[in-house]
Amino acid sequence: MASSSIPAGGHSDPTRRDFLMVATGALAGVGAAATAWPFINNLNPAADTLALSTIEVNVTPIQVGQAVTVKWRGKPVFIRHRTPEEIKEAEAVPLSALPDPQTDNARVTDTAKKVRPEWLIMIGVCTHLGCVPLGNKPGDPKGEYGGWFCPCHGSSYDTSGRIRKGPAPKNLVVPEYLFTSDSLVRIG
The missing domain is CATH 1.20.5 (Single alpha-helices involved in coiled-coils or other helix-helix interfaces)
Structure with missing residues (x-):
């Protein structure tokens, strides 16, 4: 075997x-x-980077017609409490008149899909060359459309942050945000 x-x-x-x-x-x-x-x-990401990934802003002290600038991820963020006139003016603009067509409601809707047309929250960086547009403080030029004006190359934005005139190709960017209460908004 x-x-x-x-x-x-x-x-x-x-x-x-x-x-x-x-x-x-x-x-x-x-x-x-x-x-x-x-x-x-x-x-x-480092702990300090994670800490800056979101911020919460109390919007209670911002009066109607007033705007504040906060810093998020190293960029200015404009928070504007718009007047009823500014809202009507932004809604009345035909999309055909906009270089980057976007309705006013599409810009002011938070991530929970609760439309709050009185609040406009957007990153304050011009989409042309990254300048910071003027128009948040009394005395700042607001351009032809009552919103923001970038003096570097003459871009004008309307009361909804949409590009209306100048070399900027896109509207001011609206970051992801969420109203966690009537007085607090979380950006990021």
């Missing part, structure tokens, strides 16, 4: 060598993961 590799007991019992090979492989895998983890974790 030919000899077989099965021991006399009739089945293949794991040997001490098999156990040591499996244990060594498992230990090597755990060691590789423990060594790689600090490098992988280093790719996550």
Whole structure:
């Protein structure tokens, strides 16, 4: 009869060598993961960056017709409490008159889809070359359309932050935001 590799007991019992090979492989895998983890974790955003990813702003002190500028992710964000006249003026503009057609309601809807036309929240960076448009403070020029004016190249934005005249190709960007209460808005 030919000899077989099965021991006399009739089945293949794991040997001490098999156990040591499996244990060594498992230990090597755990060691590789423990060594790689600090490098992988280093790719996550820093705590200070995460803290700035969202901000909450109390809008109660902002009077009708007034605007404030807050800083979010290193950029100015304009928060304007619009007057009923500004809202009517923005809604009356035909889309065909806009270089970047977008309705007023589309710009002032928060992420929970609660339309609040009295609040306009947008990133205050001109879409042409990244300048900061004027128009948030008394005495600032507001351009021909009563909104914001970028003096660097003459871009004029209306009361909804939409480009109306000048070289800017797009409207001022509306960040993701959510009214968490009647007085608090979370941006980001």
